[in-house]
Amino acid sequence: MSANKSAQTQSRALRTISILILSVVAFTGIAFVTGATSFKLGLDLQGGTSVTLQPRIGVGESGKVTNESIDQAVEIIRQRVNSLGVAESEVSAQGTGVNRQIVISVPGETGRRIVDLVGQTAELRFRPVLVEGNAAPSLSTEAAPAVGGVPIEVSNAYAALDCTIPENRQGGGGDNPDSILVGCDRAGINKYILGPAEVLGRQVTQASSILDPTAASGWYVTLEFDGEGSSKFGAMTTRLTSLPAPQNQAAIVLDGLVYSAPRINEAINTGTAQITGNFTQEDATDLANVLKYGALPLSFDRGEVQQISASLGAEQLRGGLIAGLLGLLLVILYSLMYYKGLGLASVSSLLVAAAMAILLFLLLGEWIDFTLTLAGIAGAIVAIGVTADSFIVYFERIRDEVREGRPLKSAVETGWARARRTIVVADMVSLIAAVLLYFFAVGGVRGFALTLGLTTLIDLIVIFFFTKPLITLMAGMKFFGGGSRWSGFSDKSLGIVKKAETGASI
Amino acid sequence: MAKFSGIGGRLYRGETSYDFIGKRRRWYGFSILLIVISAVTLFTQGLQLGIEFKGGSSFTVTSSNASIETAESALEDAGVETQNIIQKIGNDKVRVQTEPLSNVQQTAVQDQLAAKFGVSIESIDVQIIGPSWGEEITRKALYGLFGFLIVVMLYLAMTFEPKMAISAIIAVIHDVFITVGIYAVVGFEVTPATVIGFLTILGYSLYDTVVVFDKVHENTKSIVSTGRTTYSKAANLAINQTLVRSFNTSVIALLPVGSILFVGAGLLGAGTLKDLSLSLFIGLAIGTYSSIFIATPILTVLREREPAMQALAKRVGTRSGASTSTASASEASVKSNSDRGPRNQPKRKNRK
Numbered sequence: 051m052s053a054n055k056s057a058q059t060q061s062r063a064l065r066t067i068s069i070l071i072l073s074v075v076a077f078t079g080i081a082f083v084t085g086a087t088s089f090k091l092g093l094d095l096q097g098g099t100s101v102t103l104q105p106r107i108g109v110g111e112s113g114k115v116t117n118e119s120i121d122q123a124v125e126i127i128r129q130r131v132n133s134l135g136v137a138e139s140e141v142s143a144q145g146t147g148v149n150r151q152i153v154i155s156v157p158g159e160t161g162r163r164i165v166d167l168v169g170q171t172a173e174l175r176f177r178p179v180l181v182e183g184n185a186a187p188s189l190s191t192e193a194a195p196a197v198g199g200v201p202i203e204v205s206n207a208y209a210a211l212d213c214t215i216p217e218n219r220q221g222g223g224g225d226n227p228d229s230i231l232v233g234c235d236r237a238g239i240n241k242y243i244l245g246p247a248e249v250l251g252r253q254v255t256q257a258s259s260i261l262d263p264t265a266a267s268g269w270y271v272t273l274e275f276d277g278e279g280s281s282k283f284g285a286m287t288t289r290l291t292s293l294p295a296p297q298n299q300a301a302i303v304l305d306g307l308v309y310s311a312p313r314i315n316e317a318i319n320t321g322t323a324q325i326t327g328n329f330t331q332e333d334a335t336d337l338a339n340v341l342k343y344g345a346l347p348l349s350f351d352r353g354e355v356q357q358i359s360a361s362l363g364a365e366q367l368r369g370g371l372i373a374g375l376l377g378l379l380l381v382i383l384y385s386l387m388y389y390k391g392l393g394l395a396s397v398s399s400l401l402v403a404a405a406m407a408i409l410l411f412l413l414l415g416e417w418i419d420f421t422l423t424l425a426g427i428a429g430a431i432v433a434i435g436v437t438a439d440s441f442i443v444y445f446e447r448i449r450d451e452v453r454e455g456r457p458l459k460s461a462v463e464t465g466w467a468r469a470r471r472t473i474v475v476a477d478m479v480s481l482i483a484a485v486l487l488y489f490f491a492v493g494g495v496r497g498f499a500l501t502l503g504l505t506t507l508i509d510l511i512v513i514f515f516f517t518k519p520l521i522t523l524m525a526g527m528k529f530f531g532g533g534s535r536w537s538g539f540s541d542k543s544l545g546i547v548k549k550a551e552t553g554a555s556i
Numbered sequence: 557m558a559k560f561s562g563i564g565g566r567l568y569r570g571e572t573s574y575d576f577i578g579k580r581r582r583w584y585g586f587s588i589l590l591i592v593i594s595a596v597t598l599f600t601q602g603l604q605l606g607i608e609f610k611g612g613s614s615f616t617v618t619s620s621n622a623s624i625e626t627a628e629s630a631l632e633d634a635g636v637e638t639q640n641i642i643q644k645i646g647n648d649k650v651r652v653q654t655e656p657l658s659n660v661q662q663t664a665v666q667d668q669l670a671a672k673f674g675v676s677i678e679s680i681d682v683q684i685i686g687p688s689w690g691e692e693i694t695r696k697a698l699y700g701l702f703g704f705l706i707v708v709m710l711y712l713a714m715t716f717e718p719k720m721a722i723s724a725i726i727a728v729i730h731d732v733f734i735t736v737g738i739y740a741v742v743g744f745e746v747t748p749a750t751v752i753g754f755l756t757i758l759g760y761s762l763y764d765t766v767v768v769f770d771k772v773h774e775n776t777k778s779i780v781s782t783g784r785t786t787y788s789k790a791a792n793l794a795i796n797q798t799l800v801r802s803f804n805t806s807v808i809a810l811l812p813v814g815s816i817l818f819v820g821a822g823l824l825g826a827g828t829l830k831d832l833s834l835s836l837f838i839g840l841a842i843g844t845y846s847s848i849f850i851a852t853p854i855l856t857v858l859r860e861r862e863p864a865m866q867a868l869a870k871r872v873g874t875r876s877g878a879s880t881s882t883a884s885a886s887e888a889s890v891k892s893n894s895d896r897g898p899r900n901q902p903k904r905k906n907r908k
Contacts, residue, residue: 479759
């Protein structure tokens with residue numbers, strides 16, 4: 051290797067390292083400017099509740115699980131979760147086709163409330179209307195009409211309720227079937243005081259929207275009750291028909307919201323009923339769906355529920371960090387002990403890789419809401435080993451080349467040419483594993499796959515643009531090139547017996 | 557350490573050489589024995605599946621007076637009489653695992669545990685898995701496994717040679733079998749975290765195999781034209797030359813995994829970290845073993861069947877005057893000095 055060419059290689063190496071370090075610094079700057087200074091922690095590290103819902107598919111119903119119906123369910127569940135007012139709650143759909151799931155995660159210790167809220171499809175209830183009025187709040191409490199059996203607090207609440215404000219029409223929570231309910235209708239036109247529930251949604255066995263081409267009213271909804279539902283609905287309608295308006299109406303209530311409050315024209319004891327009105331096709335279909343499923347277009351089973359207390363979260367976070375530091379420390383110690391001076395290259399590369407990984411997690415947290423989970427931390431720790439392994443593959447190659455009699459400076463280059471291929475192939479296998487895990491896995495596993503994949507990419511970047519140039523620079527230094535006892539290239543460490551025969555001393 | 561590095565040099569030059577290829581039957585036998593034990597235990601005893609796979613509920617209470625008896629009485633009062641597993645984890649935790657429960661039962665268990673241990677309901681860690689969810693998880697794990705094997709095989713076949721891909725995959729399947737067997741024999745619990753660790757290990761085991769195969773590839777590139785050595789000998793030299801590398805990469809990979817295991821099992825007691833690192837730990841050890849003792853010998857046998865390689869073996873055999881049948885080819889390499897890779901390459905010494 052000519053002195054000129056060697057100098058060129060050296061300066062190129064220096065340039066590559068500088069560019070890499072400058073980019074890391076630049077990205078650190080970006081992280082600070084965009085405010086990405088703390089990790090987004092998964093629920094397993096900060097405590098919280100996650101619920102995974104699977105669509106329940108009955109016989110011949112597989113066609114019903116469509117992207118639209120899932121998206122609709124996500125939207126409805128999101129509204130319910132948001133009604134709890136917990137920051138950073140998330141509702142999202144995962145998976146494809148009929149295997150789609152809805153994952154709800156809510157940080158903090160709300161536990162059972164969330165599970166109750168999303169776990170069951172909200173129940174539909176038929177309640178007698180006691181008072182009906184305009185959506186706007188009444189100006190004075192005196193205007194509250196006195197109805198038998200309605201306590202004064204309820205009348206006041208009713209008077210104060212303003213159904214023209216969308217927040218009051220979100221529904222959710224506090225819908226106790228045995229007590230009087232004050233609520234709005236969905237459109238924000240009317241407000242109601244409703245009596246205790248008399249017929250429940252689960253007593254409805256069938257509901258569908260039907261177009262009557264002969265009648266002027268067009269679309270209407272039919273519903274059927276089971277045995278218990280038939281008798282209760284019969285009793286309710288018998289009682290209501292004789293009452294004056296508005297008390298001859300039965301409100302269909304879901305999630306605390308009135309979907310429809312049809313007037314009862316006659317006692318219905320047959321177990322089948324029709325709701326007519328000026329329905330559009332969409333109105334009729336919606337109402338039928340509400341009657342059938344509660345608000346959700348599909349019924350769901352709880353696939354998985356996880357409630358992690360804040361203390362366990364903190365403990366797991368601490369455990370993950372300790373394991374990471376311990377692992378890093380052990381790898382550093384081993385590298386230094388075995389490779390001595392050369393180990394320094396491995397240690398500094400590992401530190402650069404760690405800095406890059408931390409930076410990437412921070413930025414991804416800001417950009418794509420990447421959350422760090424326990425499995426993710428484990429993936430990153432395992433990656434310490436994978437990263438250090440690629441250094442070993444390279445170092446051993448260099449030593450092989452030196453053993454074959456090459457001077458260190460050229461051994462570094464020829465060894466790299468050979469090690470590069472091994473490292474790329476091996477890292478590709480790791481990447482394939484990560485990508486497949488990501489696509490096949492659910493929930494926490496994906497976090498592991500993502501960090502494993504990202505850190506493998508970082509490994510490639512670091513070894514190409516940091517470790518290799520660094521070794522080139524080190525080979526130019528007297529300490530290493532001269533085969534000093536602590537450099538890791540001494541004849542003794544390489545097991546070279548006859549010093550005179552080798553080119554290790556330049 | 558310096559002494560060990562010295563071994564690296566001697567292995568590289570072939571002065572110290574372990575005959576992996578020639579003694580392959582011994583290792584095949586050992587592996588087959590392990591696989592048979594695994595298969596038998598798997599069929600008779602099966603795997604200890606976590607609730608994630610079979611459905612069920614798990615409640616973990618943290619309390620200074622954690623005791624199994626209290627948990628038992630809480631379950632009794634909640635009226636849950638399924639097959640329950642109650643474990644004490646560390647000093648201050650009790651974990652209760654039940655079969656799938658109804659929503660009402662779940663609430664009852666949680667309430668009873670909170671009352672009996674005098675803790676708040678929010679402080680109980682709960683995991684509930686629906687029965688059909690377990691099937692879903694199992695299905696995905698299997699898809700992941702097969703998808704991985706197929707894609708990696710194609711990739712290796714493209715980068716190396718098809719026979720290397722076949723040998724590598726045989727070694728991986730070997731790893732899968734024995735690791736699963738160890739889980740069945742010891743009765744470790746299998747959770748999704750175990751499966752993740754497991755899939756990662758497959759990648760890792762291949763990493764090791766790739767390192768060895770890369771050297772085999774290099775050593776055997778021009779053996780037919782030079783005619784100095786047989787495929788078996790060149791491959792055996794490659795294993796010896798990469799022995800230090802394999803050892804080091806495995807140790808370095810085991811150190812972080814070991815620290816996760818230490819923290820997961822020691823400090824946290826149970827959960828994701830422990831399950832993950834345990835399967836990584838077991839898999840890593842087996843992966844290293846198989847890339848040396850299984851993958852390369854299989855590759856050698858596959859390649860030695862090729863007419864060109866048999867012709868080569870014959871040529872080398874007549875040249876050195878020793879009878880080098882395919883099977884015992886490498887036994888000769890222990891002593892004979894005439895046909896060792898680097899030694900015979902033109903020395904580049906004293907080049908500056």
